[in-house]
Amino acid sequence: MDGQATAPARRRARATPKGRQVDPAVLDAVIRRIGDGPHPRDRLLDHLHALNDAHGGLRHAHLVALAHAMRLSMVEVFEVASFYAHFEILTDEAPDPPPVTIRVCDGIACMLAGGDALRADLAARHGPDVRVVAAPCMGGCDRAPVAVTVGRAERTDPAVGFDAYRAGGGYRLLADCLDGRTPVEAVVGTLKASGLRGMGGAGFPTGTKWDLVAREAGPRLMAVNADEGEPGTFKDRWFLETDPHRFVEGMLIGAWAVGAEAVHVYLRDEYPDARAILSRAFEAVRAAGLAPHVAIRLRRGAGAYICGEESAMLESIEGRRPLPRNKPPYPSEAGLFGRPTLINNVETLWWVRDIVERGADWWAGQGRRGRKGLRSFSVSGRVRSPGVKVAPAGITARELIDEHCGGMAEGHAFRAYLPGGASGGILPASLADLPLDFGTLEPHGSFIGSAAVVVLSDRDDLRAVARNLVRFFADESCGQCTPCRVGTEKAEHLLAADRWDRGRLDDLTAVMVDASICGLGQAAMNPVRSLWRHFPEDVP
Numbered sequence: 001m002d003g004q005a006t007a008p009a010r011r012r013a014r015a016t017p018k019g020r021q022v023d024p025a026v027l028d029a030v031i032r033r034i035g036d037g038p039h040p041r042d043r044l045l046d047h048l049h050a051l052n053d054a055h056g057g058l059r060h061a062h063l064v065a066l067a068h069a070m071r072l073s074m075v076e077v078f079e080v081a082s083f084y085a086h087f088e089i090l091t092d093e094a095p096d097p098p099p100v101t102i103r104v105c106d107g108i109a110c111m112l113a114g115g116d117a118l119r120a121d122l123a124a125r126h127g128p129d130v131r132v133v134a135a136p137c138m139g140g141c142d143r144a145p146v147a148v149t150v151g152r153a154e155r156t157d158p159a160v161g162f163d164a165y166r167a168g169g170g171y172r173l174l175a176d177c178l179d180g181r182t183p184v185e186a187v188v189g190t191l192k193a194s195g196l197r198g199m200g201g202a203g204f205p206t207g208t209k210w211d212l213v214a215r216e217a218g219p220r221l222m223a224v225n226a227d228e229g230e231p232g233t234f235k236d237r238w239f240l241e242t243d244p245h246r247f248v249e250g251m252l253i254g255a256w257a258v259g260a261e262a263v264h265v266y267l268r269d270e271y272p273d274a275r276a277i278l279s280r281a282f283e284a285v286r287a288a289g290l291a292p293h294v295a296i297r298l299r300r301g302a303g304a305y306i307c308g309e310e311s312a313m314l315e316s317i318e319g320r321r322p323l324p325r326n327k328p329p330y331p332s333e334a335g336l337f338g339r340p341t342l343i344n345n346v347e348t349l350w351w352v353r354d355i356v357e358r359g360a361d362w363w364a365g366q367g368r369r370g371r372k373g374l375r376s377f378s379v380s381g382r383v384r385s386p387g388v389k390v391a392p393a394g395i396t397a398r399e400l401i402d403e404h405c406g407g408m409a410e411g412h413a414f415r416a417y418l419p420g421g422a423s424g425g426i427l428p429a430s431l432a433d434l435p436l437d438f439g440t441l442e443p444h445g446s447f448i449g450s451a452a453v454v455v456l457s458d459r460d461d462l463r464a465v466a467r468n469l470v471r472f473f474a475d476e477s478c479g480q481c482t483p484c485r486v487g488t489e490k491a492e493h494l495l496a497a498d499r500w501d502r503g504r505l506d507d508l509t510a511v512m513v514d515a516s517i518c519g520l521g522q523a524a525m526n527p528v529r530s531l532w533r534h535f536p537e538d539v540p
Helices: 024-034 041-055 060-070 074-081 108-112 115-125 162-167 172-179 184-194 206-215 235-242 244-258 272-287 310-317 346-350 352-358 360-364 397-404 462-476 482-495 502-515 519-523 526-534
Strands: 100-105 130-135 147-149 220-226 260-267 295-300 341-345 374-381 387-392 414-418 452-457
Touching: 024 041, 024 060, 041 060, 041 074, 041 295, 041 310, 060 074, 100 108, 100 115, 108 115, 108 374, 108 452, 108 462, 115 130, 115 147, 162 244, 162 272, 172 244, 172 352, 184 206, 184 244, 184 352, 184 360, 206 244, 206 341, 220 244, 220 310, 220 346, 235 244, 235 272, 235 346, 235 374, 235 387, 244 260, 244 272, 244 341, 244 346, 244 352, 260 272, 260 310, 272 295, 310 341, 341 346, 346 352, 352 360, 374 397, 387 397, 397 414, 397 452, 462 482, 462 519, 462 526, 482 502, 482 519, 502 519, 502 526
Parallel strands: 100 130, 220 260, 220 341, 260 295, 374 452
Antiparallel strands: 100 147, 374 387, 414 452
């Protein structure tokens, strides 16, 4: 045998596949919970919610069985489940979580109103069967501080229900559109002439967006961004809890105008009341035959601020880890499932019926100081009457406080305000006479964004405000790009020091602004930049 190669020994065949094995009993339990199928990938988030709601968390065995049932790899399921704040991943040996979880908001409005003390008090008063945890802004800034029991819906009857809405002329415009009495060109032309812009923050002209999507080759889709996670923002919740059918009619008209086959409404998980209201609203319009042209799907978020970014929202709906996409292509060209997709937010669609029925001139004539239309401002902080205030575009912060909020709260003097939520920067009261609209605040290092106005007083620590906002961005960074992932964490660490290192913070800000993929990293340092620009005396 000298000089002859020996044949390699054969490997013994494995008795089982590699990796975690599926427990048949657990698989049966999972199938009973999610149904027999089919189970397309875009149902992944729904199925994770079903299991998490049933068990108070997601066991490893559940996730393995779910991956098997959906014919996905385990990593595809685990990476999605582990991303969201509202899912708790549990080992199979871990004890069951407490049966009740109370989330206490640590957002900026709740911090001002004593949210930390409320969380400590609740933790001290409740026993081991109740878990009390901090949570980012939950859209209840007008009634801060906020604590909610997970899984409990409280207000499930809107102020204006289906019958009352129809009695007031509701869905008549939609019927005219579907019957051909009102052509698409008339609706889109009116929206263009009115100057309506997207109210989610970017401000893109609505009529132009509808036209762009309609010009793309079908099949087309529509997605509604109802994931308003910007601290200080709660206008979508207000619209949905007061007059939801006005939004639904605008949504159905938008789907008709662009020829969308289906509309996916992505609603933040922090709004169980709004989810119950919308579920019944969609059932009502289907039963009344008002949605023959489009399928409606209500999609439930799971606690991730980044899903307010439109492309991350699309990834989440598709059942993937919600990381922002590089652009182009834009969603109007290749959006949900690669199809041309119309994306609007709740408030934009809420105004469609009024604008088309009353005319472009009516809308354009509502503003002040040459601005067009109305805006809903989410006002919180040190005012007598916080809440959603529908006011003319171009109104100033001082006018908003005096005319709509009853002035400053007792014992507080107006010192500063956030005009656009956490990412919009902090402006001094000396600049409170600027029009609150697109393009008016940028020269001062700020922007209107979602029009979340948080009012601060002479009794507030602006350094603590900036730290709170930067900590929020550090917690909510999706982690996809290094400038944002590492930058926000490093910024939080630097701001915790007794003295702030301006050179290092400025360098960090420049990298984050220039190199972050999306607006989260680009705007995360705006609160700090605002303090150096407008409040240098407050910087340690």
